[in-house]
Amino acid sequence: MAHIHLGEGSFPLWALALWTLIGTGLIGVVVYRIRKGGIETRQIALAGIAGAASFAVFQLNIPVWGGIHMNLTGLVGILAGPLLGALIALVVNIFSAALGHGAVGLLGANTLVNASEAVVAYYAFRTLVGLDWDVFPASTGAATLGLSAGAVLMGAIIVVSGVNGSALPRADLTVAVAGLVGLNLGVAVVEGLLTGFVVQFLASVRPDLVGLVDRLGRDASEVTA
Amino acid sequence: MLSNHVPDPRLVTAYAERRDGPLHHVNPWTKLGVVGALVLAVTVVDRAAVLAGLYAVVLLVYVTAGLPAGRLLRWYTVPMLFIVSVAGPLAFLEPGTPIGGALATPLGDVSVTVAGLVLFLELGFRSLTVVTFTLAAAMTTRYSDVAYVLGRVLPRPVDQVALLTYRFTFVMIETLEDLVKAAVARGGNLSEFWSNKRLYARILGMTMLSAIERAERLVKSMEARGYDGDLTLYGDVPRPPVHETLLVGGSYAAVLGYAAITTGVVL
Amino acid sequence: MNRAETPLVDLRCEAHTYPDGTVGMHDVEFSVYPDEVVALLGGNGAGKSTLLEHLNATLVPDEGELVIEGTPVANGDERRARKTVGFVFQDADAQLVAPTVRDDVLFGLQNYGVSGEEAIERARDALDAVDAGHLEDRIPHYLSGGEKRLVGLAGVLALQPSVIVLDEPLAGLDPERSRLVARHIEQVHRDGVSVVLSTHDLDFAAEVADRVCVMADGNIVGCGTPREVFYDDELLATANLHPPSPVRVARSAGLDTSERPVTESELAAAIADASTTDRTARTVADGTDV
């Protein structure tokens, strides 16, 4: 439940079209940049691994508040960088939608939410590490921040779209959605903490994976440049 | 241990490869087309009764395809959670006639309204209709066909990432499952999160680590069999036969027609 | 088997069906008695791992019962089974959950509420017991296959279970390390722990086991002493097995009738016996020749 994936048919048709368009635009830009910068087999493989991790970890039921599931989007962002992170968000959403976790029609909206989580987590992590934070607090903070950003964006998307078939005024809808976002912020903290432990562990056991982080970061910024 | 509220991709694949149900023989493109039509339908249809009927039809398709109904109920948990978290509050907030007695709270009277209940049901039917069909499609379309369709629909390099994600998911799940098993076999307790958060972190960390390494080896072994960054799309999903094409075209026409009529009526 | 003692572990499993519908094993009754080494043999996919994972309730029968030290294991009571029955998995990598060897061995102890000095003490003892004390600070993930297996064994020994289950303990080990692990298994057994193991190495089974059970198609098709089982061609053939090499050699050299050697040392003794007789004969012959 860490990521409220909006249910199928929740939005009116115009909103569905809008988010699909924006989502497609985002992926288009990402694909263009990656193609321009070139990509190695190894990086594709890493993206596949990160996507699979994010997808598989969803199977683990974490017994907090009646059970939450994670997507590790923050971790994915930190490990794979913003560009691959966005692609992974798309891919994971496609597979999730096929298994009833998310929505086919809202792939655009959900991809925007998850991509923003990965991207924010990545840049927050870079910044915090740049400020000489330790790996653990930096990754915990970054993941929490990223996931919170995602939750807020999700709330905004719902409020802008309005719920299909609801006559509720936007103001009241905003109140309801605010409650939902608040709950998600709590989940963001749990997942942020776990992400922190995982990144710390990876950094201690396989320092070269941190090297991988660096290398990918460089590759990504080269692509961006 | 692992959640049984989430479909296990291995189980889904096992059903898909069985190829013994009627839906197994339907062309994958047709199934994809129907998913699109259903998404469109649940978005534009705004009557609870029609939505309920649509859901009933899809459920019937699921059951006649020979797929497990009991599991489906458990798999509904996650989509229902999404519905409850969005539509739950709305059921109370929606303006309209309250059902039963109102509950007095400091914020004023709170109760589920008829409109709220209807909205809740509508959202439920919308979501479950598509979920049920995509699950049915996933459980009746073989791996190579899924891979082919993904490769056709997605642009480079998204298709490659998707194909590898698909493959590595199995590795990840196995790794995760093995580690959970090993931890539990030595008395590890996964029932209380806060006092075991380090264990969770360790399991996740080890999962990442071993899966990364397993996946690295997997890439090596794929390269040893001629892989060079391009997962060849083997098999070939032919175009759907005429009657299936007509079915898909028909369903889009029906949805659009319905939308036109209802909109016309509204206008 | 016809013993007076209560078995430590007593499993009855009508069937175990995996989620995809494969029946991993069926109609199995299996007991482990105090102070014995049982080897489970059988072809690939015969159901050995499936059976072993039932012994500590990692898997549960569709229909059936697991009784540990006389008390049935109820739903929710699996911890008791896991405490009594230690398990070393087939895949050494999957066994190790902590970032250092010490933490890994401590892991189980902490789960059972042993902590502080005592835990560290017991962890160290367990590592020493398998000659792996020097690995304490290493990262389990980067140990060699044999080292991983020793650490996995230590992690289970530290919990002082009454039964240790080892799924293919020698898989992937070189002969020297195999010998080391085999020696440790014998050591553990001498310390009064029952051992159940699966293996494809029949020579190894012949060396260590008191009792051998043969599985085929998810079923136990025969049990007995190594000498009974390894000379029972029909039984072995059902299970895709061949007799261990000492038996084969004894056979083809015509030494199988009397002593029926199953281990190398028994075979060597049998040959030596035979040739002593021969030498005596020859000496006599030589004598008469002169």
Place this chain on the structure above:
Amino acid sequence: MNRAETPLVDLRCEAHTYPDGTVGMHDVEFSVYPDEVVALLGGNGAGKSTLLEHLNATLVPDEGELVIEGTPVANGDERRARKTVGFVFQDADAQLVAPTVRDDVLFGLQNYGVSGEEAIERARDALDAVDAGHLEDRIPHYLSGGEKRLVGLAGVLALQPSVIVLDEPLAGLDPERSRLVARHIEQVHRDGVSVVLSTHDLDFAAEVADRVCVMADGNIVGCGTPREVFYDDELLATANLHPPSPVRVARSAGLDTSERPVTESELAAAIADASTTDRTARTVADGTDV
């Protein structure tokens, strides 16, 4: 080795350093000639897998060269190496890339442009060749360890390479399937394919290999025929190895001097020989007795 033919594979590797700084192997020269079976032996961590993975350019030397059929493998030309040299990895799980057995065997074929009926035909033949035809529709992740290995082997056989490299082909296999794989290796060899394999099973190496190379500490410390290597105690000891069981039995029974048997059948013959001699002697003795 002193042969007229050009080797199929010729590797010179000054060193291979893993990313974490471990030197996996160093100062190695290794060639594979047409129509031979080479077994690579050595303890855990000796560098066998590292060497083997160089043979098809999965790994590349820090400094050195891989020559395939007379032509050096340039950067970017690895596909040629991989097509000529088929590889079955040590870890069966890592080998299987597709969710069904059939798709997995087809995977390599399709990468090399074989498709349609022909591909399916070849896949089926390869599966049948290792007696795994019945697994065709199964999901690799649900197979037992041994079944996975057979499928991995089939996936490479289907590609019909000139050299097949097998990293521990028998690990986890039951005796019947081991024998099957061994027989299949011999079959492949008779069909003119060279085979390079690593194994911890010295008895198996003695059965199948024309040439045996021993590794220790990342280096090849000795090469020769099985008979030369398996009676060279000093060499074996450097590499943490023990002689195969026929040699040990022959030794302890005092049969090692003349024939020096290395396989079971040779041992049995030697024993039979010895007892024939004895029986002759005894008959003579008996004769004089009467």
